[in-house]
Amino acid sequence: MKSVALLCLGVSLITAPAFADDITIGLAGPLSGPQAYFGGTWHNGFKLYVDKLNAAGGVNGTKVLINQQDDKADPREGTLVAQKFCDDDKVIIGLVNFNSGVAQSTLPIYEDCKMPTMTFGSNPSLTRQGYKFMVRPVANDLAGALLPAEYALGKLGAKTAVVVNDKQVFGQGISEIFASNFEKGGGKVLDTLAVAPSDVDFTAVLAQIKAKKPDVIYLGAVMPQLALFAKQMHQQGVKATLLVPDGGYTPDLIQQAGQDNVQGTLVAIQVPPMDASPDIAAFAKAYKDKYGEEAGPYSIYGYVQGQILEQVLKDTKGHSREQMNDALHHVKAKTAIGVLEFDDTGELKVGPSYLYKVDGKDFVLIGSK
Amino acid sequence: MLGIFFQQAVNALTIGSIYALIALGYTMVYGVLRMINFAHGEMFMLGAYAAFLVLALLAGDAHAAGPLTLVAAFVIAVVAVGGIGVLIERFAYKPLRNSTRLAPMLSSLGASLALVAGMQILAGPQPVAFPSFFPSVTYNVMGGTVTSVQIGILVAAFVLMYGLTLLVNRSRIGVIVRAVSESRQTARLLGINVDFAISMVFFTGALLGAAGGILYASYYGIMSPTMGAVVGLKAFTAAILGGIGSIPGAVLGAFILAFVEVAGTALLPLLTGGLLGTEYRDVLAFAILILVLLVRPAGILGEPVSEESMVYKREF
Numbered sequence: 001m002k003s004v005a006l007l008c009l010g011v012s013l014i015t016a017p018a019f020a021d022d023i024t025i026g027l028a029g030p031l032s033g034p035q036a037y038f039g040g041t042w043h044n045g046f047k048l049y050v051d052k053l054n055a056a057g058g059v060n061g062t063k064v065l066i067n068q069q070d071d072k073a074d075p076r077e078g079t080l081v082a083q084k085f086c087d088d089d090k091v092i093i094g095l096v097n098f099n100s101g102v103a104q105s106t107l108p109i110y111e112d113c114k115m116p117t118m119t120f121g122s123n124p125s126l127t128r129q130g131y132k133f134m135v136r137p138v139a140n141d142l143a144g145a146l147l148p149a150e151y152a153l154g155k156l157g158a159k160t161a162v163v164v165n166d167k168q169v170f171g172q173g174i175s176e177i178f179a180s181n182f183e184k185g186g187g188k189v190l191d192t193l194a195v196a197p198s199d200v201d202f203t204a205v206l207a208q209i210k211a212k213k214p215d216v217i218y219l220g221a222v223m224p225q226l227a228l229f230a231k232q233m234h235q236q237g238v239k240a241t242l243l244v245p246d247g248g249y250t251p252d253l254i255q256q257a258g259q260d261n262v263q264g265t266l267v268a269i270q271v272p273p274m275d276a277s278p279d280i281a282a283f284a285k286a287y288k289d290k291y292g293e294e295a296g297p298y299s300i301y302g303y304v305q306g307q308i309l310e311q312v313l314k315d316t317k318g319h320s321r322e323q324m325n326d327a328l329h330h331v332k333a334k335t336a337i338g339v340l341e342f343d344d345t346g347e348l349k350v351g352p353s354y355l356y357k358v359d360g361k362d363f364v365l366i367g368s369k
Numbered sequence: 370m371l372g373i374f375f376q377q378a379v380n381a382l383t384i385g386s387i388y389a390l391i392a393l394g395y396t397m398v399y400g401v402l403r404m405i406n407f408a409h410g411e412m413f414m415l416g417a418y419a420a421f422l423v424l425a426l427l428a429g430d431a432h433a434a435g436p437l438t439l440v441a442a443f444v445i446a447v448v449a450v451g452g453i454g455v456l457i458e459r460f461a462y463k464p465l466r467n468s469t470r471l472a473p474m475l476s477s478l479g480a481s482l483a484l485v486a487g488m489q490i491l492a493g494p495q496p497v498a499f500p501s502f503f504p505s506v507t508y509n510v511m512g513g514t515v516t517s518v519q520i521g522i523l524v525a526a527f528v529l530m531y532g533l534t535l536l537v538n539r540s541r542i543g544v545i546v547r548a549v550s551e552s553r554q555t556a557r558l559l560g561i562n563v564d565f566a567i568s569m570v571f572f573t574g575a576l577l578g579a580a581g582g583i584l585y586a587s588y589y590g591i592m593s594p595t596m597g598a599v600v601g602l603k604a605f606t607a608a609i610l611g612g613i614g615s616i617p618g619a620v621l622g623a624f625i626l627a628f629v630e631v632a633g634t635a636l637l638p639l640l641t642g643g644l645l646g647t648e649y650r651d652v653l654a655f656a657i658l659i660l661v662l663l664v665r666p667a668g669i670l671g672e673p674v675s676e677e678s679m680v681y682k683r684e685f
Contacts, residue, residue: 193647203383209634232589256590
């Protein structure tokens with residue numbers, strides 16, 4: 001056993017790339033299928049920054065190369081990609097997995113081959129399993145459901161809420177977090193209702209809710225259910241304010257529900273508006289110039305991960321996976337969305353989250369944390 | 370309280386009339402061919418997509434069509450999907466008509482998968498916003514809310530169902546179809562064009578399913594390639610509950626199922642003190658189905674099958 005360990009150490013010393021060599025970053029995300037838009041635009045944000053970095057001569061002469069793979073938002077595909085990155089000695093950091101479900105199955109593989117990763121799945125449980133080689137550069141669902149609860153209590157003066165969820169890991173998890181935050185803040189959750197994830201008719205549930213006259217309704221679900229619920233809520237004359245998680249941050253919400261039916265709906269997401277600061281506005285413009293389309297919902301995070309990588313390369317003692325992991329965990333990176341630092345579990349010390357309100361045919365920022 | 374009750378009753382009637390339109394297709398095909406047409410849920414999906422396509426072609430923008438265009442799109446779409454229903458029978462079921470009873474059912478499962486996958490490739494997998502066929506006006510009645518869309522759906526569904534009753538009971542086509550459903554062999558010997566009768570059944574079934582799909586997409590405001598799966602299963606359940614093969618049974622079963630679903634959502638949490646939440650709605654619906662089938666194995670209005678009738682109808 002000991003000799004094997006020594007052998008491994010020997011091998012890793014031989015194959016460890018020398019300093020100032022080019023390094024490779026492994027990118028995995030959904031690049032085909034229904035979520036391709038999210039994955040592709042997220043990776044494009046990262047590439048945008050890396051190209052800028054390389055054009056300026058890299059960091060201390062080190063250029064960054066990219067190995068981009070499609071995980072199809074499928075855990076099986078994700079694990080194959082993870083194995084591929086692990087076996088490739090040139091890959092020293094993974095920028096991986098848009099989906100919590102995929103990250104859940106790839107993290108153990110990356111852990112085994114000591115590959116540091118910046119993971120994108122937002123389920124709170126990912127950072128609680130003791131992984132030493134992961135950080136999450138994006139706010140988790142705990143942050144995603146705190147701001148809406150605070151806003152409802154503070155700004156809307158809400159006293160009562162009804163919580164509806166679709167019985168899925170994400171929907172049920174995030175709506176439970178909302179409910180506990182709402183109760184902690186002195187509000188009262190009148191009822192928790194569950195619907196089937198494939199439901200399209202919420203009229204019966206809404207008639208029950210209507211009788212309870214809540215101030216707000218939190219709906220832990222995904223599209224198109226968010227749009228259907230909003231539409232039927234309006235048609236049934238339910239007067240409460242609807243709060244939904246990040247899946248609703250898409251023009252589809254307004255289009256599928258009908259503009260009149262979603263006015264005033266609140267959407268919480270980790271993404272700042274594209275005119276929030278000069279930095280972000282410059283990013284949005286650079287993105288459009290390079291790719292010929294508007295930045296996607298998570299493109300800014302790809303860009304921010306590029307900025308984190310730059311700081312890690314400046315801090316790191318060498319280019320082995322372990323040294324990169326050390327630097328990644330202790331990084332203090334100035335990024336377009338503020339200074340980011342990670343705690344011991346790899347969670348952001350401060351996870352930014354933003355709250356938007358549907359106004360006309362746009363999302364307008366009304367709060368951030 | 371009365372307002373809520375009234376509101377829930379209207380909700381149940383709306384859902385029930387859409388289920389009924391689809392359940393009719395299952396029951397008619399079974400009545401004539403003794404097969405379950407698993408591709409029938411896809412007729413419902415095709416109806417919505419066909420109407421959307423016709424609207425886009427006629428008006429340029431599907432969301433800005435006038436009332437005449439809407440009526441035209443509705444008619445063209447349901448007739449077109451009726452034709453697709455006939456074609457599917459011709460190519461996927463007819464060659465298997467004299468093999469085991471399982472073969473056409475498996476073939477219909479294949480047709481169903483092919484239609485869904487085909488639509489996902491053609492139109493993309495994502496849900497699409499669907500224009501409303503009725504101007505949306507909200508009426509307050511006794512403290513409950515009724516929308517003009519719900520009223521429109523009820524009226525349209527009942528007109529279509531009444532039309533079907535007339536067709537089956539009062540027309541020459543109806544006589545032919547009923548004769549074929551009694552006994553295909555005898556009908557053939559008496560010079561009835563059996564193929565024509567079967568085509569007519571598929572045409573009407575698919576037409577009603579497509580109409581259901583258009584009403585449904587118009588009510589909920591979206592359509593997606595997989596929308597036929599869940600609703601198809603519900604309508605199939607309704608047809609079994611009412612007695613598969615019986616036309617009034619399909620309608621009755623659909624309304625019972627819809628009322629059970631709505632009552633389940635409204636009453637379960639109240640009756641069990643929050644122990645059983647709204648998520649048990651479907652469990653309740655199927656529990657009722659099982660109870661009915663224990664008492665009446667052929668469904669509420671289904672003909673009980675005796676040995677004598679089996680020999681007579683050459684069921685096996």
